[in-house]
Amino acid sequence: MNHAAAHLTDRDRDSAVELVQQAYADGRLNPAELEQRLELALTATSAQELEPIVGDLPPAEVVRLGSTGGRVVRTGDWDVPRRLRIDSEYGRVRLDLSQALIRHPRIDIELWLTYGGGVIILPAGASANADGVRTGWGSVIFKPAGRRRPGGLHVQITGELAYGRLTIRNSRK
Numbered sequence: 797m798n799h800a801a802a803h804l805t806d807r808d809r810d811s812a813v814e815l816v817q818q819a820y821a822d823g824r825l826n827p828a829e830l831e832q833r834l835e836l837a838l839t840a841t842s843a844q845e846l847e848p849i850v851g852d853l854p855p856a857e858v859v860r861l862g863s864t865g866g867r868v869v870r871t872g873d874w875d876v877p878r879r880l881r882i883d884s885e886y887g888r889v890r891l892d893l894s895q896a897l898i899r900h901p902r903i904d905i906e907l908w909l910t911y912g913g914g915v916i917i918l919p920a921g922a923s924a925n926a927d928g929v930r931t932g933w934g935s936v937i938f939k940p941a942g943r944r945r946p947g948g949l950h951v952q953i954t955g956e957l958a959y960g961r962l963t964i965r966n967s968r969k
Contacts, residue, residue, distance in 0.1 A: 804843050807952075812837040812846045814902060818878075819853045858906075863887040873897060881906040881955075882914075889914035893922070894967035898949055907955035907962065909934070914957075916964045921948050924964055928954035939965040 816837060820830040836849050859877040861868050863884045870876075871892040878900045882889055889909065894917050907914060907929070918924055923944040929936050934957030944950050953964065 804840060804846070808843055808846060809837060809840065810902070812840070812850050814900075815850045815853045815855070824853070870896070876900075876903055878902075879904045879906070881908070883908045884912045884914075885910045887912045890917075891915070892917040892967075893949075893951070894919045901947070902950045902952060904952045904954070907953065907957070909955070909960040909962070910958045911960055913960035914962045916951070916953065916962070918951060918964070918966050919949065920967055921945070922951060922966070923948060924951040924953060926953040926962070926964055928952070929962060930956045932956075932958040934958060934960045934962070937961065937963045937965075939963070 813834060816825065816830060816833045819825045820827075825833065833849050837846060840846050840849070857877070858879040858881050861880070861882045865886040867887050868882055868884055868889045868891075871890065872895055874896050876893060876896045876898045880891075880903065882905070884907075889907065889912065891905065891914070896919070898919070905916065913934075916924070918940055922940070924938075924940050925944075926936050926938055936957070951964075953962075
């Protein structure tokens with residue numbers, strides 16, 4: 797058996813559950829289909845078992861932002877997408893989620909920063925995980941208080957920082 801192909805991560809399962817829940821919220825699944833697919837997703841033991849559960853559902857759209865030398869800044873009352881990818885070669889990134897409109901229980905932020913750095917400010921009660929961020933000469937400073945809470949916002953951060961620094965903290969308000 798090919799163990800690499802059969803391996804199922806918590807992230808795979810979480811993604812499948814979120815796709816099913818979004819399809820229900822969008823009216824593409826009825827309550828019985830929602831219940832059936834969620835049960836199958838939560839009891840799946842391999843990545844192959846997830847494919848028929850979500851194979852007919854569209855993936856969450858990724859919003860892409862980029863900069864070569866400028867800044868990427870989002871603050872105040874901005875609409876946060878479910879998935880956000882930011883590419884910046886020399887610029888800085890500042891994402892302030894503390895007053896933003898967030899419609900999803902989990903958001904994924906993918907950062908590809910070569911020389912620039914970034915700051916992500918979480919709203920009160922939110923949790924985050926930056927274990928998926930790879931660093932070269934860069935660093936990740938992780939300051940959020942508390943663990944993931946059922947029903948609370950969770951921010952999953954992935955990507956790569958070659959030389960920059962990423963700071964993740966809670967809002968000071």
